[in-house]
Amino acid sequence: MAKVLIVYGSTTGNTQTTAEIVGTELKNAGHDAVVNDVTAVEAEGLCEGYDAVLFGCSTWGDEEIELQDDFIDLYDELDKAGLSGVKVGCFGCGDSSYQWFCGAVDAIEERAKENGARIICDSLKIDGDPGSCRSEIADWASAVGAAL
Ligand SMILES: Cc1cc2nc3c(=O)[nH]c(=O)nc-3n(C[C@H](O)[C@H](O)[C@H](O)COP(=O)(O)O)c2cc1C
Structure with a gap:
């Protein structure tokens, strides 16, 4: 079982929905997943634990x-955030x-890499309503789970 932090920023709720689906899938796979709005976290020591x-x-x-x-x-x-090796x-x-399309995802991945993060799978980019992409999101969560 791995402990996974999911941090999202979402204006109209789409990325929040995606984060929640990923969190549920990881929990169903036996992992300890915590889902947080980015406004509820601080950068300092984010990855600790x-x-x-x-x-x-x-x-x-x-x-x-x-x-x-x-x-x-x-x-x-x-x-x-303490991303080195994470x-x-x-x-x-x-x-x-x-x-x-989803340029922010690429920008964050790049910044994480610059800070020593280990990218564990291809990024997930949802086009439109995540409610109609549940299987795509579940597949991505499985790929994440397999890399933990
Ligand atoms: C003014 C405006 C600009 C946008 N720019 C982009 C963009 O550059 N690239 C992209 O992939 N989506 C863009 N979008 C689409 C949003 O990212 C999309 O609606 C997304 O689902 C919003 O997610 P959220 O509810 O999690 O904030 C834009 C939407 C608006 C209204």
């Missing part, structure tokens, strides 16, 4: 990649009609 951390964030902005508002502070302070996976919701 966890075997893995999953970051979820939606993408906003037309002219450039913009992270979901609440996630920006954590992104800026990710160097304080298993990390990234996910988020977006809309493929935008130029940078």
Whole structure:
């Protein structure tokens, strides 16, 4: 059993729904998963006590990649999170009609790598309503679980 922290930033609830589905799937697989809104956590020592951390964030902005508002502070302070050697996976919701589909997910993954994280699986990018992508989300949670 691994202890997994899932931290999400979500404006309209889509990435929150995704985070909750991932958390439920990991719990059903026997892992200890904690799901937190990014506004409820601090960067300092974020990873302490966890075997893995999953970051979820939606993408906003037309002219450039913009992270979901609440996630920006954590992104800026990710160097304080103690990511070195920590298993990390990234996910988020977006809309493929935008130029940078789920660009925030790629940006967070890149920043996590720069801080020494071990990316454990390909990121999950949900196009549209996560409620209609439950099997895709469950498959991703299985891939995460297998890498723990
Ligand atoms: C003004 C605006 C800008 C957006 N920009 C992007 C974007 O650049 N890339 C993308 O993949 N999705 C973009 N989206 C789509 C949102 O990321 C999508 O609706 C997502 O499901 C919201 O997730 P949340 O409810 O977790 O915040 C944009 C939506 C709006 C309204």
